[in-house]
Amino acid sequence: MHLWGARVTYTRLMIDPIALKAAAQGVRSFGAVLDKFLGPTAEEMGKDLLDSYTRRRNVRRVAARAVERSSLEADGTIPDGAIPARVAAELFDKAQWADDEFVAEYLSGVLASARTAEGRNDSGVSWTALVGRLSSDQLALHWAIYSGFQQRVRGRERDDFWTLVGKQIVIDYEQLFTTLEWPLTTEAELARVMDAAYGLRREGLLSDLTHGTGGYLADDVTWTKGRKLDHDAGYLSYKVTSDGVGLLLHAVGEGELWYGDVGGERATLAVDATSALPRGESTTFIDDIPMAAEGDGLIET
Secondary structure, eight states: OOHHHHHHHHHHHTHHHHHHHHHHTTOSSHHHHHHHHHTHHHHHHOHHHHHHHHTSHHHHHHHHHHHHHSOOOTTSOOOSOBOOHHHHHHHHHHHTTOOSHHHHHHHHHHHHHTOBSSOOOOTHHHHHHHHHHSOHHHHHHHHHHHHHHHHHTTTOOGGGHHHHHTSOEEEEHHHHHHHHTOOOSSHHHHHHHHHHHHHHHHTTSEEEEEEEEHHHHHHHOTTTTTBOOOTTSEEEEEEEOHHHHHHHHHHTTOTTSOGGGGGSHHHHHHHHHOTTSOOOOOOOBGGGSOBOOTTSSSSOO
């Protein structure tokens, strides 16, 4: 299913849950639900300002998804809590332009992550700024890479985190473009994903980035040298970073988790619940790929 189809389905399905939450709170509008969700910040922002935001379709969409991501009481009501005013102001400003599915999804996760009982942790300001700096292509590639990494490390102990982050990863272009639901028919599409990858590296969200044919990676690149890769196929190879994991956790509304818990049950449930975004395949570490036998034609001599 293409992203456009996923977007239409997701938006349509959001209507009833919003109405149900409003009913559970004993109110008639989503604006009242949002007031409860923001806590004292709603009063600080003022009714006129908050109304002006919620009248904007994209802000309402991001806020509605944040409410959906949040933990509720057993009867479906929203527990007491608050979002810092700085986070709400910065995030709603960015959300006005969140037409893209990835931008909306990431901002909703950051908003949900910012809600705490005390409402004092405004670290969501920096995560909002990071999402705002990333293009929709960069966010799409981040999701493809890090949701695949999360699938691979499910069930691993938090003590394994730094070992797992230090592993070189390899993905062939065909698999990557299938996950992204992008065409791979011209050099322009390949340049598009490379631009996104280097953008993630500039932000510290990827490291040890390289790409090329299997022959090049097997012959000339230290991290992949000697591995049994398809000589003519194209590959992207990289390592994930702790900051990239942090962004994933915030994007799925679990920003309070320590990065080492990325493979735990809460992170797994949150990633799986992000049904509006395409699902990729589990990460392949380079040491999953055997060394090429001499003379098998995969390594030039």
